[in-house]
Amino acid sequence: MKLRTQVLSQEEVELVHKRTLELLEHVGVCIKSERALKVLAESGAEVDFNTQIVKISETLLWKCLNTAPKSYVLGARNPKFDFPMPATKVGHILDGITTGIIDIETGERRPSTKEDVFQTGRVFQQMDMGAVAWSGCSALDMPPETHSLHEFAAILQGTSKHIQFELRHGGESKYAIEILKAVLGSEEEVINRKIASVLYCPISPLTHDDSMLDAYLELAEYDVPVNIYPCPIVGLTSPASLFSTVCLINAEVLSGLVIYQLVKPGLPLMYGSCSGTADPRTGDYVDKEESVLISMASREMAKFYHLPSVLSGGGSSETVPQYMIEPELIDGIGTMDDGMTTDLAGLVMQNEFCNRNIRIAQGIRVDEETDLIADIIKQGPGGGFLGSKSTRKMFRDNSEIYISKHFPDCFRHTANEHADMRLHAIEIVKSILDGPVEDELPQSVQLRIDEICKNADRALGKKA
Amino acid sequence: MKELLNKMRVSVLEGEEEDAVALAKQALAEKLDLKTVMDEGFVLGIREAGQLYAEGEYYLPDLVCSADAMKSALAILDEALKKPASGFTSKGKIVMTTVQGDVHDIGKIIVGAMLTAVGYEIYDLGSDVPNVVVLEAIYKIKPDVVGLSALLTTTMVEQKNIIEDLKVAGTRNGVKVIVGGAPVTHEWANKIGADGYSDDAISAVELVNRLLLREGMKA
Numbered sequence: 270m271k272l273r274t275q276v277l278s279q280e281e282v283e284l285v286h287k288r289t290l291e292l293l294e295h296v297g298v299c300i301k302s303e304r305a306l307k308v309l310a311e312s313g314a315e316v317d318f319n320t321q322i323v324k325i326s327e328t329l330l331w332k333c334l335n336t337a338p339k340s341y342v343l344g345a346r347n348p349k350f351d352f353p354m355p356a357t358k359v360g361h362i363l364d365g366i367t368t369g370i371i372d373i374e375t376g377e378r379r380p381s382t383k384e385d386v387f388q389t390g391r392v393f394q395q396m397d398m399g400a401v402a403w404s405g406c407s408a409l410d411m412p413p414e415t416h417s418l419h420e421f422a423a424i425l426q427g428t429s430k431h432i433q434f435e436l437r438h439g440g441e442s443k444y445a446i447e448i449l450k451a452v453l454g455s456e457e458e459v460i461n462r463k464i465a466s467v468l469y470c471p472i473s474p475l476t477h478d479d480s481m482l483d484a485y486l487e488l489a490e491y492d493v494p495v496n497i498y499p500c501p502i503v504g505l506t507s508p509a510s511l512f513s514t515v516c517l518i519n520a521e522v523l524s525g526l527v528i529y530q531l532v533k534p535g536l537p538l539m540y541g542s543c544s545g546t547a548d549p550r551t552g553d554y555v556d557k558e559e560s561v562l563i564s565m566a567s568r569e570m571a572k573f574y575h576l577p578s579v580l581s582g583g584g585s586s587e588t589v590p591q592y593m594i595e596p597e598l599i600d601g602i603g604t605m606d607d608g609m610t611t612d613l614a615g616l617v618m619q620n621e622f623c624n625r626n627i628r629i630a631q632g633i634r635v636d637e638e639t640d641l642i643a644d645i646i647k648q649g650p651g652g653g654f655l656g657s658k659s660t661r662k663m664f665r666d667n668s669e670i671y672i673s674k675h676f677p678d679c680f681r682h683t684a685n686e687h688a689d690m691r692l693h694a695i696e697i698v699k700s701i702l703d704g705p706v707e708d709e710l711p712q713s714v715q716l717r718i719d720e721i722c723k724n725a726d727r728a729l730g731k732k733a
Numbered sequence: 734m735k736e737l738l739n740k741m742r743v744s745v746l747e748g749e750e751e752d753a754v755a756l757a758k759q760a761l762a763e764k765l766d767l768k769t770v771m772d773e774g775f776v777l778g779i780r781e782a783g784q785l786y787a788e789g790e791y792y793l794p795d796l797v798c799s800a801d802a803m804k805s806a807l808a809i810l811d812e813a814l815k816k817p818a819s820g821f822t823s824k825g826k827i828v829m830t831t832v833q834g835d836v837h838d839i840g841k842i843i844v845g846a847m848l849t850a851v852g853y854e855i856y857d858l859g860s861d862v863p864n865v866v867v868l869e870a871i872y873k874i875k876p877d878v879v880g881l882s883a884l885l886t887t888t889m890v891e892q893k894n895i896i897e898d899l900k901v902a903g904t905r906n907g908v909k910v911i912v913g914g915a916p917v918t919h920e921w922a923n924k925i926g927a928d929g930y931s932d933d934a935i936s937a938v939e940l941v942n943r944l945l946l947r948e949g950m951k952a
């Protein structure tokens with residue numbers, strides 16, 4: 270059987286739900302978007318327009334949970350990468366959005382550019398565990414008012430997998446839709462294919478800001494899915510207990526869900542969880558043991574509401590328990606320095622660790638194929654299995670015997686395992702970047718995307 | 734009196750806000766010498782807290798509780814301390830804010846707590862504060878230093894914009910501008926003409942001390 274685990278009992282799941290209702294019904298959430306406040310008021314929520322505090326009843330909550338789709342497909346530019354929700358197999362998200370990158374030639378950290386976003390997409394394209402590409406690094410060479418849009422444009426050209434992007438304000442939405450139309454040909458296809466979703470972080474505790482929310486509410490008209498991704502810092506923006514942080518995340522996701530479902534019933538949503546723990550000395554956000562457990566509990570809450578889930582973490586041995594709880598997506602490959610630096614060699618290595626860990630989580634399969642007693646009987650005492658047909662077959666089946674595509678077993682358990690792997694990973698990155706661009710967009714579409722970005726710069730950028 | 738001063742010191746050191754408030758009220762009611770109350774009571778407590786933090790004994794939540802107790806005591810004594818007769822002068826006024834379009838306020842709060850802990854008077858404007866509001870606050874409060882925090886590569890530019898606005902208004906020379914936040918660097922600070930940059934709260938204190946050229950102060 271597969272390795273499976275549980276971090277909350279049924280009663281504990283119900284208690285989280287109950288605590289969440291206490292927060293939503295009695296404390297309320299602060300919602301700064303006028304548009305959202307209006308829709309909520311019209312739908313019977315208790316809205317105080319002065320304080321922007323909204324109280325949400327259980328009835329309204331369930332009404333919105335009922336309209337949120339239980340299954341849908343995160344499309345990809347190349348349909349072979351379409352990712353179904355709920356998923357049959359966990360996928361990883363390229364981590365973003367850093368401000369720098371380890372230069373593959375010099376090994377030094379430097380500020381990242383739009384070209385780096387594109388190249389990061391190309392490397393991610395080749396990672397078998399990578400399902401969804403968040404924009405990776407920042408296009409710092411582009412105007413600050415529009416660089417989110419440039420990042421979206423660049424990552425979309427670098428990879429043909431599903432994209433998760435973000436916008437900072439409403440003005441950018443129409444350009445993002447223009448870019449999607451340029452790629453897919455028509456508005457209908459944008460709505461049907463859903464090749465890009467957005468990442469939305471509430472502001473813990475219990476606040477929804479206006480500019481990003483307004484931008485995404487505009488995109489909702491085109492059915493752009495939203496990953497509602499609270500990032501509380503335990504001890505700083507959430508209480509210093511795992512259970513209470515799970516409750517807080519739940520209240521933030523569900524209040525976000527209510528807003529999005531009221532504005533666009535049926536909009537595909539993801540239940541996200543991305544906590545960190547405060548470094549007791551500096552207050553820095555640290556993704557560590559507590560985050561693993563909190564995200565696992567969030568996964569159980571997502572299941573309780575029949576919503577697909579996205580967890581933070583990934584790419585290390587700490588991911589094993591997360592695999593055991595079967596989320597759809599896990600963020601967190603491709604960066605270091607707590608999400609501040611993109612590291613392409615690290616991406617290749619983390620992809621390898623994901624593969625190894627997922628193999629462990631897959632557990633021991635017992636079926637006709639794996640019951641090879643007949644082979645033992647045939648060989649009898651003293652025989653061997655190297656020449657058996659079954660060995661030949663299973664060595665080609667990664668779900669039974671894991672054989673790495675990139676890192677031969679000679680890299681394991683040596684004194685310099687990580688250093689050696691890294692040198693090897695750098696070579697892999699270089700060979701990917703020297704090769705052709707996979708699923709390259711036609712020249713005319715690329716030119717059209719550049720034109721849209723330039724139009725956005727002119728309209729939204731500060732006049733020099 | 735000695736015992737009372739010690740209680741004041743301890744209330745701040747241990748971050749007991751209610752005790753600090755009660756003791757501050759008592760000081761007013763009994764018309765105690767406020768300079769002594771501050772220098773030999775509350776201020777000693779916050780200095781010690783800062784010291785313990787620097788030594789690694791105190792964690793951030795300990796320091797923040799001390800800073801909160803200090804702030805609450807100060808709020809009670811505020812009016813009285815402002816009278817020249819009190820003889821008390823603060824080490825300097827600092828306006829702290831997270832720039833417009835940016836909600837990341839944790840780093841700024843921590844820097845503010847550290848600066849409070851060494852005796853500066855902090856005016857925290859909040860986060861996502863429009864540039865005009867920051868400028869108004871600078872005219873009104875006339876701080877010695879203004880600290881601008883930005884965590885997004887899309888909002889760092891507001892640090893530059895505020896500095897330019899100050900120049901246009903002819904008030905740039907009257908105030909030191911310091912900048913910080915995860916994506917901010919020394920190079921950026923130099924490029925936009927800021928007076929200083931630091932990447933954590935302890936060096937932010939050293940920076941402010943240096944800028945205001947005050948001797949004998951430790952983080």
Ligand code: B12
Nearest residue numbers: 365366470608835836837838840880882885886913914933
């Ligand atoms: C927590 C967090 C959030 C929280 C903020 C909660 C809050 N109340 O502040 C939430 C979830 C709300 C959030 C939202 C977003 N975030 Co955020 N966030 C972070 C995170 C993980 C930690 C920041 C933090 O608090 N650090 C702890 C403090 C103590 O450190 P610090 O802020 O750096 O401060 C220290 C120093 O910099 C310095 N300092 C700070 N300010 C000042 C000022 C002065 C004057 C001085 C001298 C020194 C100084 O001293 C401090 C103490 O040591 C960072 C990643 C990271 N590792 O930094 C991302 C990060 C900053 N966020 C990021 C993003 C993208 C976002 C969102 C756009 C995400 C989304 N799609 O919704 C939104 C934007 C919202 C907005 N409009 O501002 C990106 C920025 C990328 C970029 N290119 O700019 C980062 C880098 C994460 C990532 N890799 O993607 N975020």
